Amino acid sequence: MTSAILNTLFAQSAVGLHVLDARLRVIRANVLSDAVPAEDLAGHYFTDAYRLERPHEAERMLRAVLHSGVAVRNRVIRGRLMDAPGPDRSLKVSVYRLDDARGRKLGLLATVVDVDEQEKARTRSACLTAVRTRVGRSLDVAATCEGLVESVVPVFADFAVVEVVDEVLRGADPPPGPLGHDVPLRRAALRGLGADGQRDGLVGEMRRLPARTPYALAVSDLRPRLVRITARTPWLGTAPGSARLIEAIGAHSMIVVPLKLHGAVLGLVSFYRCRDSEPFEENDLPLTLTAAAHVALSIDNARQYERDHVIASTVQRRLLPQRDSDHAAVETAHVLLPGRNSGSWFDTIGLSGARTALVVGAVEGPGLQTAITMGQLRTAIHALAGLDLEPDEVLARLADTAARLARDRAGLPPADRLLGQSLTATCMYAVHDPFSGTCTIARAGNATPALMAPDGTTTPLDVPEGPRLFSGDTAPFATATFELGEGSVLAFFSGAPMPAGRHSTGPREEPAGPGRSLQDLCDDVVYHLPADAHPGGAALLLARTGVVPPDRVAAWELSQDRTTPGIARALVRDRLDGWHLDEETIEATELIVSELVTNAVRYGTPPLRLRLILDRTLTCEVHDSSPVAPHLRHARTIDEGGRGLFIVSRLAAHWGIRYGTDGKTLWTEQELGSATDVR
Numbered sequence: 001m002t003s004a005i006l007n008t009l010f011a012q013s014a015v016g017l018h019v020l021d022a023r024l025r026v027i028r029a030n031v032l033s034d035a036v037p038a039e040d041l042a043g044h045y046f047t048d049a050y051r052l053e054r055p056h057e058a059e060r061m062l063r064a065v066l067h068s069g070v071a072v073r074n075r076v077i078r079g080r081l082m083d084a085p086g087p088d089r090s091l092k093v094s095v096y097r098l099d100d101a102r103g104r105k106l107g108l109l110a111t112v113v114d115v116d117e118q119e120k121a122r123t124r125s126a127c128l129t130a131v132r133t134r135v136g137r138s139l140d141v142a143a144t145c146e147g148l149v150e151s152v153v154p155v156f157a158d159f160a161v162v163e164v165v166d167e168v169l170r171g172a173d174p175p176p177g178p179l180g181h182d183v184p185l186r187r188a189a190l191r192g193l194g195a196d197g198q199r200d201g202l203v204g205e206m207r208r209l210p211a212r213t214p215y216a217l218a219v220s221d222l223r224p225r226l227v228r229i230t231a232r233t234p235w236l237g238t239a240p241g242s243a244r245l246i247e248a249i250g251a252h253s254m255i256v257v258p259l260k261l262h263g264a265v266l267g268l269v270s271f272y273r274c275r276d277s278e279p280f281e282e283n284d285l286p287l288t289l290t291a292a293a294h295v296a297l298s299i300d301n302a303r304q305y306e307r308d309h310v311i312a313s314t315v316q317r318r319l320l321p322q323r324d325s326d327h328a329a330v331e332t333a334h335v336l337l338p339g340r341n342s343g344s345w346f347d348t349i350g351l352s353g354a355r356t357a358l359v360v361g362a363v364e365g366p367g368l369q370t371a372i373t374m375g376q377l378r379t380a381i382h383a384l385a386g387l388d389l390e391p392d393e394v395l396a397r398l399a400d401t402a403a404r405l406a407r408d409r410a411g412l413p414p415a416d417r418l419l420g421q422s423l424t425a426t427c428m429y430a431v432h433d434p435f436s437g438t439c440t441i442a443r444a445g446n447a448t449p450a451l452m453a454p455d456g457t458t459t460p461l462d463v464p465e466g467p468r469l470f471s472g473d474t475a476p477f478a479t480a481t482f483e484l485g486e487g488s489v490l491a492f493f494s495g496a497p498m499p500a501g502r503h504s505t506g507p508r509e510e511p512a513g514p515g516r517s518l519q520d521l522c523d524d525v526v527y528h529l530p531a532d533a534h535p536g537g538a539a540l541l542l543a544r545t546g547v548v549p550p551d552r553v554a555a556w557e558l559s560q561d562r563t564t565p566g567i568a569r570a571l572v573r574d575r576l577d578g579w580h581l582d583e584e585t586i587e588a589t590e591l592i593v594s595e596l597v598t599n600a601v602r603y604g605t606p607p608l609r610l611r612l613i614l615d616r617t618l619t620c621e622v623h624d625s626s627p628v629a630p631h632l633r634h635a636r637t638i639d640e641g642g643r644g645l646f647i648v649s650r651l652a653a654h655w656g657i658r659y660g661t662d663g664k665t666l667w668t669e670q671e672l673g674s675a676t677d678v679r
Helices: 002-012 055-068 116-134 141-152 214-221 234-238 240-249 282-319 368-385 391-410 505-509 518-527 564-578 583-603 644-651
Strands: 016-021 026-030 050-052 072-081 089-099 105-114 159-165 185-192 225-228 251-261 264-274 330-337 344-350 356-363 425-433 438-444 450-452 458-460 480-483 489-493 538-545 553-558 608-614 617-624 654-660 663-671
Touching (some): 050 055, 055 089, 141 185, 214 264, 234 240, 240 251, 251 282, 282 344, 344 538, 356 538, 489 518, 553 564, 583 608
Antiparallel strands (some): 016 105, 159 264, 251 264, 438 480, 489 538, 553 608, 608 617
């Protein structure tokens, strides 16, 4: 009975059975392959009967079972039956010790199951899972391509190359298939055995696909190609670059798959197996097609993001000042750090009385709408700056503007994708007055200004933090005023606050005094930022404070008397003659000053002051302590008065009223002719 059971088992078992003696030689076996008869295995050591990739490891495993009696189950090894044709296969081996009735060791029973196809399927599944996990996490074409080659090498392929249509890398729409021979592709990523040393030189290369090659055929009919490569492969002669690569890596099999999406061609992926690896087979094609489809979709998403980012960045830069403005008592320099967001901005705005407004801000988020919102806020800032408001009042009114923009967005149709996107922004507004030597600052959000003294030391400025724009918080804004020495450098940053020690390293090494280029100092701050700081981008604005040269300012205390307008005209003519201004400008200025002083004498209260400031424009200021302001009237023909401010508005390029704690100041600005020497 026992003999019959054993004979039946060995004859009909779906598992390869091998009885080994104590010396690990095969005594009896049945095999599942017709290539080698079972009787041919008898007398051979197990590690000779199967040509194993790691025979010494297999022998140690067999001896361990023989000595300990602890079975080994389902151990996967690589090998093949002796003299069997073809490559090595995946074999699942289980080993049990055979003992007699007295417990003496007789040998081993080893079962062998060919699980090559299952292992290949498992490998393909794991590889595809890696592709789906790694590819598409970044909206960057290069990172997407790198994710693919990292996922497939060396698990599925020995060498992989991703090439992308060059225009697609720049955000352009992919061309429809078939891809023409004149369309260039750029190598975006590669990975493989022996390629590490050449990688930097190979990535970024551009080529046009040679005709009558698997590469050209794949992007022509948008179908993959599985190709066996030998020394006699005919198309290698028409593609010398590919031939050199294939020879260098020892490739004998490849799959070429087009990267396609909705009939358009984004690029090409080439998978290679080299030297001792098994060639690709038809069962490998579904994996390559699925992986290529996933990569194509990820590249297209990255392409669209890149295009939108380029458009948004272009709009952002067009909305920003195209050059650093030159103001009477402030020198400025700026750096715009690129990043994912497109809402950072800066400004320097000339105000009356040789004052300068310094502005930095940021609307958070990427895309064109962020840049447009930034432009709306920047335009509002310019309009508010012209009203000569205090910094906290400017931000309060800017917050009102932001609230209206938020309400407009909330009223969009339900299908509009902007409806669910929140808005948030920060802004810092400062006014530097060279005559008082002060800078008054208010801020909405957490951006912190810093002061770089002429000796190189850096100190964060303690400015009360107001609510962010678009936050809905109606808390009031507050200001802080700082006295500044000549040559001090103010640093305004639109991003999150930077520790003083980090961004001040450069300035401490080289003082921030007048002798050093402000742009060099600005660049130095950027050089010392951590590499991963502010990935969203930011704007840095530096301003070095100065004074108005004494010979460019004239100021007088005037009496509250009927003869004062005439005296003022004489003082103005004498001063403008000394500045060598032309007669037309002098006469216009006399008339302006006469009207302003007359108004102050009639309707104002003492003290009365007159000041002239000569820069690129000529500024006239008349100050009195009354808070009541005159109004521009359009007098009728028969009216005897009411034309004073109208005449002033016609003669001056700009005019306005500035209020302070000690009264008001009426000011005008006149453009100076290009021939006038204002230096």
